Amino acid sequence: MPANQPNSRSDCPISFGLDLFGDKWTLLILRDLLLRGKSKFGEFLGSEERIASNILADRLARLESSGLITKAEDESDRRQSLYRATKKGTDLLPVLVELAYWGASHDPKTGAPKEFVKAYRLDRSGLLKRLKNEIKA
Amino acid sequence: MPANQPNSRSDCPISFGLDLFGDKWTLLILRDLLLRGKSKFGEFLGSEERIASNILADRLARLESSGLITKAEDESDRRQSLYRATKKGTDLLPVLVELAYWGASHDPKTGAPKEFVKAYRLDRSGLLKRLKNEIKA
DNA sequence: CAATTCAATTGCATTTTGCAAGTAACAATG
């Protein structure tokens, strides 16, 4: 069972975010959702960081209860659920992009695509718009 | 004793960042360092989220060993050390700013200053420049 | 030199994580 939301540690907006996704896994799920078009349990499980299924279930439940994602039935296969980011969730896209740019800049072994770094440097806000649009699609 | 760096989970740039600061505390220390001009153990301890001293010592050691901060002697009081962000550390400023903007936007009880939100909306890159400048000073 | 301050460290209980195995519901196959 996922832990219920403990009261926040402070009214700092950074702390507010960390209370919801300050761990090693939650933002990776958002990454999969927002940047990789994934939406099913099995797809998240398949990501290269190899999250354990109990942790994944816990994080999805927390994300849902904190309003960052929604869970819906898959009409064509009732075993599966479809997870989607809410507005609150997609609003984290700029955070993910900055995180990715930072990582790409500071990890000598980064696997970040060169086009991403180039696009960021050339036109950050255009990149954000494009990524945001790709989510809807 | 702080844990030594485990090998990274993947070559994803987001995952790279989370391997270094994917927890509830590390980014708050960076916030104190980059946005609040703090530099001493006792100053970090005093922040409203109330980090425990053993956790703080652990995180400072990790931040140092991952090259995000440096530790220097305080000439005027040799009990104290002065922690400063490196280039790699200050490069996280945009991440902190996006995080803060997201939190300020989505926490109804946020304590984020209105001027911050206004400045972000009006001129994000100007805000970043200003904050970056304030760090050096 | 005694008291205080500061940055940690220690011991210990609690919580979280991670792994492997299991289960229940549904779907696909023959």
Added chain:
DNA sequence: CATTGTTACTTGCAAAATGCAATTGAATTG
């Protein structure tokens, strides 16, 4: 329509991380 496979979880348990309170030891202050 029975069996086999798939999918999304759940469970049990060991290991690691966290959090708290108390303590240490060096440096400063009075």
